[in-house]
Amino acid sequence: MKKVLTIAGSDSCGGAGIQADLKTFSAHGVYGMSVITAVTAQNTQGVFGVQDISEEIIMNQIEVIFDDIEVDAVKIGMVSKTETIKVIHDTLRKYPYKNLVVDPVMVSKSGYHLLQPDAKKALIHYLIPMATLVTPNILEAEVITGKRITGYKDMEKAAVEIHQMGAQYALIKGGHLEGDAMDILFDGKNVTSFNSPRISTENTHGTGCTLSSAIASNLAKGHSIKEAIELAKNYITMAIEHSFSIGKGVGPTHHFYQLYKNAGLL
Ligand SMILES: Nc1ncnc2c1ncn2[C@@H]1O[C@H](COP(=O)(O)OP(=O)(O)O)[C@@H](O)[C@H]1O
Numbered sequence: 001m002k003k004v005l006t007i008a009g010s011d012s013c014g015g016a017g018i019q020a021d022l023k024t025f026s027a028h029g030v031y032g033m034s035v036i037t038a039v040t041a042q043n044t045q046g047v048f049g050v051q052d053i054s055e056e057i058i059m060n061q062i063e064v065i066f067d068d069i070e071v072d073a074v075k076i077g078m079v080s081k082t083e084t085i086k087v088i089h090d091t092l093r094k095y096p097y098k099n100l101v102v103d104p105v106m107v108s109k110s111g112y113h114l115l116q117p118d119a120k121k122a123l124i125h126y127l128i129p130m131a132t133l134v135t136p137n138i139l140e141a142e143v144i145t146g147k148r149i150t151g152y153k154d155m156e157k158a159a160v161e162i163h164q165m166g167a168q169y170a171l172i173k174g175g176h177l178e179g180d181a182m183d184i185l186f187d188g189k190n191v192t193s194f195n196s197p198r199i200s201t202e203n204t205h206g207t208g209c210t211l212s213s214a215i216a217s218n219l220a221k222g223h224s225i226k227e228a229i230e231l232a233k234n235y236i237t238m239a240i241e242h243s244f245s246i247g248k249g250v251g252p253t254h255h256f257y258q259l260y261k262n263a264g265l266l
Pocket residue numbers: 136137138173174175176181182183196197198199200201204206207208209211233236237240
């Protein structure tokens with residue numbers, strides 16, 4: 001069985017973060033492991049508290065996994081602050097990690113800053129060059145490139161620019177624009193777009209976490225980058241179609257092995 005590691009924050013209500021990642025891994029039939037960077041007190045309405053995990057324990061978690069287990073892919077999500085980013089960078093570098101998907105999580109759907117504003121530079125400097133794939137949403141791509149993104153052409157330019165910052169591939173997610181939900185990949189040579197009709201729902205808590213974990217699972221299974229994204233795009237579209245309300249705010253996406261198996265996605 002393929003083994004996939006998420007390095008991310010815990011979301012107590014289970015819609016995003018480590019919990020979404022592990023559910024996505026299970027639905028893909030890969031074995032999920034986790035390094036927790038921060039614990040959030042979060043529900044569908046917002047983030048009400050954050051406790052960052054010490055650098056020492058983050059380092060310990062990464063080391064004991066890699067010292068013991070062969071890891072087929074790694075996904076990085078919420079990294080909170082500069083010290084967290086540095087310790088992840090310094091520790092991962094000691095190992096032959098592969099298929100590293102970096103989701104540069106900055107602000108939650110509920111508007112909470114999950115990355116301290118002064119840590120953006122460190123994320124760009126330390127994590128982007130390590131990445132096989134970086135998956136920013138529109139706001140994150142704007143912050144990383146320092147340029148406004150209002151449509152397809154801007155997304156294309158941002159993907160090229162993020163590739164030039166050292167990521168092997170860059171996927172700009174269009175979930176926050178209008179019209180179809182279109183994501184744009186730059187692979188160093190060509191631009192490819194991944195399209196799906198926009199689903200009318202409020203329940204999109206954890207969509208970015210789910211997409212990046214699905215891509216990491218598919219890369220671990222040996223799919224090419226384009227196949228991995230194409231399959232993950234189908235997965236997230238279905239997960240949003242089957243999303244549901246669990247509280248008073250933004251509900252989660254759906255992860256159910258049999259649903260995806262029946263749809264021929266696994
Ligand atoms: N309403 C929607 N309908 C269909 N796909 C969506 C919708 N919202 C987001 N997506 C897709 O979900 C994935 C995550 O995108 P996005 O929501 O932009 O990321 P994030 O959670 O990081 O803000 C992308 O593939 C995007 O195109």
